Amino acid sequence: MNRTKINELSKKINETVVIKCWISICRNQGKMIFLDFRDASGIVQGVILSDSAALEVGRSLRTEWVVEVTGKVNERPERNKKNDVQNGDIELEVLDVQILNKAETLPFPIDGDTRSVDENIRLKYRYLDLRNDRMQKNIRNRSMVQKFLRDYLYNENFIEIETPLLSAPTPEGSRSFVVPSRIWKGDFYSLPQSPQQYKQLLMVGGFEKYFQFAKCMRDEDTRGDRQPEFTQLDMEMSFTSEEGIMQLNEKMLIDLVSVNYPQKKIQQVPFPRMSYAEAMEKYGNDRPDIRNDKNDPNLLAFLWVIDFPMFEKTGEDNVDNTGEWTFTHNPFSKPKDQFMEDFMNMKNIAGILTTQYDITLNGFEIGGGSIRNYESATLKKTFEIMDYDEDRIQVNFGHMLKAFDFGAPPHGGIAWGFDRLMMLLENEPNIREVIPFAKTGEGKDLMMNAPCDISSAQKSELGIKIV
Ligand code: ASP
Numbered sequence: 001m002n003r004t005k006i007n008e009l010s011k012k013i014n015e016t017v018v019i020k021c022w023i024s025i026c027r028n029q030g031k032m033i034f035l036d037f038r039d040a041s042g043i044v045q046g047v048i049l050s051d052s053a054a055l056e057v058g059r060s061l062r063t064e065w066v067v068e069v070t071g072k073v074n075e076r077p078e079r080n081k082k083n084d085v086q087n088g089d090i091e092l093e094v095l096d097v098q099i100l101n102k103a104e105t106l107p108f109p110i111d112g113d114t115r116s117v118d119e120n121i122r123l124k125y126r127y128l129d130l131r132n133d134r135m136q137k138n139i140r141n142r143s144m145v146q147k148f149l150r151d152y153l154y155n156e157n158f159i160e161i162e163t164p165l166l167s168a169p170t171p172e173g174s175r176s177f178v179v180p181s182r183i184w185k186g187d188f189y190s191l192p193q194s195p196q197q198y199k200q201l202l203m204v205g206g207f208e209k210y211f212q213f214a215k216c217m218r219d220e221d222t223r224g225d226r227q228p229e230f231t232q233l234d235m236e237m238s239f240t241s242e243e244g245i246m247q248l249n250e251k252m253l254i255d256l257v258s259v260n261y262p263q264k265k266i267q268q269v270p271f272p273r274m275s276y277a278e279a280m281e282k283y284g285n286d287r288p289d290i291r292n293d294k295n296d297p298n299l300l301a302f303l304w305v306i307d308f309p310m311f312e313k314t315g316e317d318n319v320d321n322t323g324e325w326t327f328t329h330n331p332f333s334k335p336k337d338q339f340m341e342d343f344m345n346m347k348n349i350a351g352i353l354t355t356q357y358d359i360t361l362n363g364f365e366i367g368g369g370s371i372r373n374y375e376s377a378t379l380k381k382t383f384e385i386m387d388y389d390e391d392r393i394q395v396n397f398g399h400m401l402k403a404f405d406f407g408a409p410p411h412g413g414i415a416w417g418f419d420r421l422m423m424l425l426e427n428e429p430n431i432r433e434v435i436p437f438a439k440t441g442e443g444k445d446l447m448m449n450a451p452c453d454i455s456s457a458q459k460s461e462l463g464i465k466i467v
Contacts, residue, residue, distance in 0.1 A: 004019055006043060007087075009044055010087055014073065020039065021069065028058075046092040047092070048097075054095060063106075064103035067097050067098065075090055110128055110129065114132045114134070123445075126436070138422070138434045161202060165215070167190055170197060176219060179191065180464055191217035197400060203411040208237065210235065214415075215230075227419070227431060227438060230417065230419050232418055234415040235249075237412060237413060250302075253271075257425075265300065267291060267301040267302075271302040272304070279305055287364060303360045304359055308328055309352065311326065311385060329368060334370065334372055334374075334378065344377075346385055356370040366420050374404055
């Protein structure tokens with residue numbers, strides 16, 4: 001007999017069916033055994049009656065065992081119907097049970113709210129944590145939103161393009177993870193902090209509208225709710241403007257909420273805009289929480305923050321080893337037109353504002369982008385302002401400067417912090433709740449035990465000695 005999914009059972013009243021599932025609950029009442037069965041489509045209550053041939057095997061069953069159940073779908077008597085649970089109007093009368101696999105007692109309970117369980121244990125046994133209702137919902141909704149955004153962008157004539165993970169290092173504001181090359185001993189690939197350069201080169205390559213759900217890797221010191229790898233919805237467009245990109249993204253966010261989260265309301269449409277200076281003056285940060293009611297879990301207050309300074313003085317965490325000045329957001333951003341003259345003359349550097357726009361939601365930055373310097377002379381100026389010498393400019397960015405000399409179109413883009421957006425949409429306290437296989441705040445994968453030592457054979461093959 002073909003397998004029936006649990007969410008199709010209510011259409012099969014009085015029929016005999018086969019389901020394949022886990023046992024969520026097992027209550028042996030002596031004469032009868034009540035069981036809750038669960039598959040990816042839902043739950044149903046089953047009962048093994050006292051005269052059932054399945055009674056004996058039924059007594060041996062335990063929660064989280066995987067079973068194949070043959071049973072008859074019965075409508076429950078009116079007084080036993082439950083409106084508030086899935087399949088509350090039916091019950092599966094169990095005729096036969098085949099045990100497909102047994103399960104040890106789980107290290108923590110997965111019914112109820114697993115957020116109260118020690119997170120290290122949840123992360124070590126993430127595959128069990130993922131069986132929990134709330135985690136199932138979060139990961140399924142993540143997929144639903146990804147599909148929505150993909151469809152949306154395809155409809156807008158974007159194309160989805162993958163960019164390399166094994167790449168070269170570029171100073172982009174954070175540290176890069178590196179991967180040693182076996183063939184080219186002593187040389188290293190770098191993992192991308194974002195697809196920034198590739199997506200701009202795709203514009204030079206003539207694609208005009210690109211997007212990607214991109215894995216980004218940043219080797220940062222432990223900073224609360226950060227993950228060493230995270231997902232961006234990354235976009236780049238040619239022949240566009242700040243306004244064009246902001247409008248497209250705003251509409252996409254509004255549609256995303258109204259289609260997928262109809263219970264939520266957006267505080268203000270069109271999204272308000274605030275200058276960086278005003279945000280700092282009024283709120284003391286550049287991602288102000290402008291919600292009217294911070295206790296309303298369904299309120300979404302989007303805000304564009306614009307008019308950022310392009311450069312700031314280098315501080316102690318000067319990972320790029322730049323001179324007196326470093327970029328605030330993105331070295332590839334273009335200054336606003338009215339500051340182009342100062343920029344090219346390297347004057348009033350502190351006062352130069354960039355085309356950068358950040359999108360914030362309820363006090364979190366959920367995305368940012370800019371219009372780019374698409375001519376080699378202007379791009380080079382940014383590095384000159386940051387005091388890079390010619391050698392360093394050529395080594396790090398020579399390929400970009402060269403590419404821009406072959407007819408690069410004006411272009412710009414944006415990237416969303418997709419995990420953070422999902423965290424906010426799902427009302428979760430941190431991004432680990434919406435990432436299927438998250439690492440700890442200290443960057444450890446407790447399930448796979450990474451990072452970890454490698455064999456000495458592998459080290460010598462790579463020409464690596466640990467000091
Ligand atoms: N690449 C930038 C970032 O990762 C986003 C962008 O400017 O498109 O923040």
